[in-house]
Amino acid sequence: MSINNGLAGRPDCANEKLLNPFVHHLELDTTYEKVKTALLTIILLPIRVFVICCFLIAGWLVASAGLWGLTEEELLEKPLSGWRRQLVPVVCFFGKFTCWAGGMYLIVKGKKAPRSEAPILVMAPHSTFLDAGIIYSIGSPSIIAKREYKNNQYITKLINFTQPIYVFRDDPDSRHNTIKEIIKRATSKLDWPQILIFPEGTCTNRSCLITFKAGAFYPGVPVQPVCIRYPNKIDTVTWTWDGPGALKLLWLTLTRPYSYCEIEFLPVYTPNDEEKRDPKLFANNVRKVMAKALGVPISDYTYDDCKLLTRAKEMNLPQAISIMDLQKLRHSLGMACTTQEEALVDSGTNLDLSKVSYNEFAKLLNIPPMEMSTKLLFSIYNKDDSGIIDMREYLLCVLAINQTTVEAVNTAFKIYDQSGQGRLRLEDFIKAVHHTLALTEDTATDIFHQVDINKLGYITFNSFMLHAEGREDLENLLYRNKEEKFIKKHGQFCPPDDHGRKRD
Structure with missing residues (x-):
């Protein structure tokens, strides 16, 4: 069921700009x-x-x-x-x-x-x-x-x-x-x-x-x-x-x-x-x-924001360049935790989150629609000024940025699952891995058909991970840093110290 109500409640942010000191566009125009x-x-x-x-x-x-x-x-x-x-x-x-x-x-x-x-x-x-x-x-x-x-x-x-x-x-x-x-x-x-x-x-x-x-x-x-x-x-x-x-x-x-x-x-x-x-x-x-x-x-931006931006770009998260703005705007709205977004993903809602208007966006997140921070938050994903956003992109950015890559892929599977049964069709799988592993459409399509050997028309997160375990290229993407590789091998976040105890 679609929750698109047209252009109702579209915010006017024409006079408001989010200052991003880490962006520079340079083209020879003439x-x-x-x-x-x-x-x-x-x-x-x-x-x-x-x-x-x-x-x-x-x-x-x-x-x-x-x-x-x-x-x-x-x-x-x-x-x-x-x-x-x-x-x-x-x-x-x-x-x-x-x-x-x-x-x-x-x-x-x-x-x-x-x-x-x-x-x-x-x-x-x-x-x-x-x-x-x-x-x-x-x-x-x-x-x-x-x-x-x-x-x-x-x-x-x-x-x-x-x-x-x-x-x-x-x-x-x-x-x-x-x-x-x-x-x-x-x-x-x-x-x-x-x-x-x-x-x-x-x-x-x-x-x-x-x-x-x-x-x-x-x-x-x-x-x-x-x-x-x-x-x-x-x-x-x-x-x-x-x-x-x-x-x-x-x-x-x-x-x-x-x-x-x-x-x-x-x-x-x-x-x-x-x-x-x-x-x-x-x-x-x-x-x-x-x-x-x-x-x-x-501005209160810091070097740590740069590291956050780098990770967002590596994963190819939607609107990665605005990840710091996203975090700061959510914080200004009192959304320090991601419980609201997690609840929305885990609710198994039948709503069509691919087409969400401004008023619906504010209602789903339970944030005040009259706040300028709400309008600016919505405008990040309002790419063509249509007043409609794909809220799945917002949810993925909020949840995946602070997760390990494997957890982010799992979250993407949930967000883009239209069946409600943990099954992704080809078009949804392409979006899920494009915005977490930065895979191209052709590569994602090849992987989908290799996993879907029974021609069911869908794959699950578990079947994808079983396939990835045997491919070095996918493992390198799924376990990008030393900590994630340690988790893969030992199943814990902190390696034991000299006395065999896990660190705090």
């Missing part, structure tokens, strides 16, 4: 831009790449010379000195000219404070891998670098010459050690380079400042906020979780006649006693100062 890019790809790009490589090699050679005879442990113990320190301006020279060779013109506003006044520089917003070139344009401060970079022998020398602090972001111990090292250097009497930190921890589209991580603010020392802008007509630098890849951005940037980067050093921010005791308060107050200078709002 024929002129496309032709110009094609010509400059042939004429300008090879020259720029050659000159950039020359400067990078020269900088790498100087950095290698400066690090000659030093171990990584020695780099962590004390700052470079003597003739090694005198090579820093030389590496910075090659770094600046590498940016210049790529057509990047740097505009500096304000004055950079010395280390004695501000041991830490906090720069935001972080929006592109090209921000790394800024390091050499402002005196080669120490950076916080991902430990994965150590595996790249070609850039390790250039990074190590800044005496970085390496961090493995998914390792809790590494995070603790990183904070200890930041505190040690920031409060040291030795002549360490200033520490440059991007407190957002990930790239955004510069539409707002997301939550600052507290690492830069634990030492409780004065910091200098540094604002960064890319005031270009066509934004070819922004590298976000949903947008062009690094190679496309690099190509389009190098085929622009020129690009601008603007750095503004704000006055040094000295924390008061309360901010020294509360690094999060310190971080938030500095963020407000920077947001005001940039003329952008602040």
Whole structure:
């Protein structure tokens, strides 16, 4: 039975926009831009790449010379000195000219404070891998670098010459050690380079400042906020979780006649006693100062939201890019738990959830229809402004994002089961695995026919899982990470500790 009541209750959200800092759309819209890019790809790009490589090699050679005879442990113990320190301006020279060779013109506003006044520089917003070139344009401060970079022998020398602090972001111990090292250097009497930190921890589209991580603010020392802008007509630098890849951005940037980067050093921010005791308060107050200078709002998005977005995209959940908006809107409506959605899926309702109007959506979830958050929540799935959504997509996003992949597939089978008997027809099976395992229609169709060997016209979750157990490609999709593979093997969430007990 359909519960579609036409367009009744359709929300008007034309004047309301959900701010998503992790999305960047870039297309060359005009024929002129496309032709110009094609010509400059042939004429300008090879020259720029050659000159950039020359400067990078020269900088790498100087950095290698400066690090000659030093171990990584020695780099962590004390700052470079003597003739090694005198090579820093030389590496910075090659770094600046590498940016210049790529057509990047740097505009500096304000004055950079010395280390004695501000041991830490906090720069935001972080929006592109090209921000790394800024390091050499402002005196080669120490950076916080991902430990994965150590595996790249070609850039390790250039990074190590800044005496970085390496961090493995998914390792809790590494995070603790990183904070200890930041505190040690920031409060040291030795002549360490200033520490440059991007407190957002990930790239955004510069539409707002997301939550600052507290690492830069634990030492409780004065910091200098540094604002960064890319005031270009066509934004070819922004590298976000949903947008062009690094190679496309690099190509389009190098085929622009020129690009601008603007750095503004704000006055040094000295924390008061309360901010020294509360690094999060310190971080938030500095963020407000920077947001005001940039003329952008602040947002409570975090790096963890990026990880959530990545998982949603890997699974190909419907409207994956809006998964953070979905979570925040539900929370604002008092829907911290998913009990309402779970009850709706488990109720075995005969309602046609593929066609749900706005009023029905609010009624099914028992949320106030007059609330703006309700309207915005509905608008995420109201793709063509028809006033009708496929509520199964909403339910899948809410329930599957916090489940293991196997549990998510099982949930998808329930949501797309029109029979009420745990049986999926071909068209429903395609949707279930397309939006959890990111399988194509052709692949899903082949799997369906392989499972349905008796030509019943339907398959069940159990029959699909039995088939998947014998296929390495499906097992890799169903058990994506170490925890899920452990669950598959041992049937428990936490491996036993050294005494054979399960961890809490």
